[in-house]
Amino acid sequence: MGCAMTAGTPNTHASSTGQTFTDAAWLDDHFEASRPEYEAQLRAVGIRPGWRVLDAACGSGPFLPWLAALVGPAGHLAALDLAPDNVAVVERRVAMSALPCPVEARAGTVLALPYADDSFDAVWFANTSQYLSDAELATALAEFRRVVRPGGLVAVKDADLAYHSIAPAPRGLVLRLVEEGARRGSGQSAGTLRTPLLGGWLRRAGLVEVWRRATLIERAPPLDATTRRFWRGSLTFFASVSAGWDLPEADREAWEGLRDPDTLDRFLDDPDTCLIEGNVLAVGRVPARENG
Numbered sequence: 475m476g477c478a479m480t481a482g483t484p485n486t487h488a489s490s491t492g493q494t495f496t497d498a499a500w501l502d503d504h505f506e507a508s509r510p511e512y513e514a515q516l517r518a519v520g521i522r523p524g525w526r527v528l529d530a531a532c533g534s535g536p537f538l539p540w541l542a543a544l545v546g547p548a549g550h551l552a553a554l555d556l557a558p559d560n561v562a563v564v565e566r567r568v569a570m571s572a573l574p575c576p577v578e579a580r581a582g583t584v585l586a587l588p589y590a591d592d593s594f595d596a597v598w599f600a601n602t603s604q605y606l607s608d609a610e611l612a613t614a615l616a617e618f619r620r621v622v623r624p625g626g627l628v629a630v631k632d633a634d635l636a637y638h639s640i641a642p643a644p645r646g647l648v649l650r651l652v653e654e655g656a657r658r659g660s661g662q663s664a665g666t667l668r669t670p671l672l673g674g675w676l677r678r679a680g681l682v683e684v685w686r687r688a689t690l691i692e693r694a695p696p697l698d699a700t701t702r703r704f705w706r707g708s709l710t711f712f713a714s715v716s717a718g719w720d721l722p723e724a725d726r727e728a729w730e731g732l733r734d735p736d737t738l739d740r741f742l743d744d745p746d747t748c749l750i751e752g753n754v755l756a757v758g759r760v761p762a763r764e765n766g
């Protein structure tokens with residue numbers, strides 16, 4: 475889910491950069507809890523054997539094995555992340571695994587990519603647009619366009635909280651919380667609310683043949699241990715930041731209930747519970763250069 479709400483709220487699962495929900499253990503859980511849907515989203519992008527691909531904001535590197543399988547032995551992967559501790563995890567994992575292609579990991583920012591023009595056939599940017607302001611997203615997309623060759627692909631995937639649902643809690647509970655977070659000045663909340671508009675962002679960045687697809691990741695009890703830990707962590711965080719916020723009465727009551735660990739555990743084990751995380755994948759192609 476990966477959704478910080480405001481400055482001054484608990485800094486949950488932060489990496490060395492201080493960004494909420496960016497440490498390797500959390501990212502691993504989120505990935506495992508979403509594995510089949512994430513794999514389908516990555517496969518839908520159109521990455522081909524032999525391609526050079528940048529995993530931008532790679533986190534702990536969970537997508538790298540799938541990316542390596544897609545590009546195969548003739549391909550090449552670069553992995554970049556702002557958090558040096560995440561890059562160290564990636565380097566360790568790459569060294570211990572037998573991926574079919576080379577992987578170069580480095581610390582850096584998507585706002586000023588340390589790669590030459592046309593270095594890649596594709597960029598994969600997952601679960602990170604929410605951390606960027608509007609100006610930063612425009613900069614990052616311009617950077618992706620710069621480092622991808624004409625005809626190559628830029629793929630951006632992120633959570634869309636409009637689709638989030640934790641039935642039988644009130645419909646739209648999470649969305650209203652994030653909207654209130656944005657109202658209170660949380661850049662990450664505002665960034666998450668932008669997800670449904672990613673297609674337009676890609677078009678305005680000059681990409682062509684843009685398409686987008688929403689995916690629902692739906693889970694119900696009994697939850698496996700990782701999925702349960704992921705949702706427990708998310709809901710604990712949301713419930714804690716919601717305290718004292720200006721929300722509808724029914725929402726306040728729901729969050730107050732989930733703030734109690736025993737109630738939260740019962741909720742996560744209740745067969746009537748249904749947990750849905752929404753995601754959007756937006757993909758665009760770098761246009762051919764005009765002659766001259």
Ligand SMILES: C[S@@+](CC[C@H](N)C(=O)[O-])C[C@H]1O[C@@H](n2cnc3c(N)ncnc32)[C@H](O)[C@@H]1O
Pocket residue numbers: 476489491493495496501505530531532533534535536554555556557560582583584585599600601602605
């Ligand atoms: C929620 S994680 C997603 C990681 C991975 N893409 C995944 O889907 O599991 C967001 C990642 O973006 C990184 N990040 C945040 N801002 C960044 C920036 N400006 N440049 C590069 N990485 C950034 C964080 O360090 C973190 O690892």
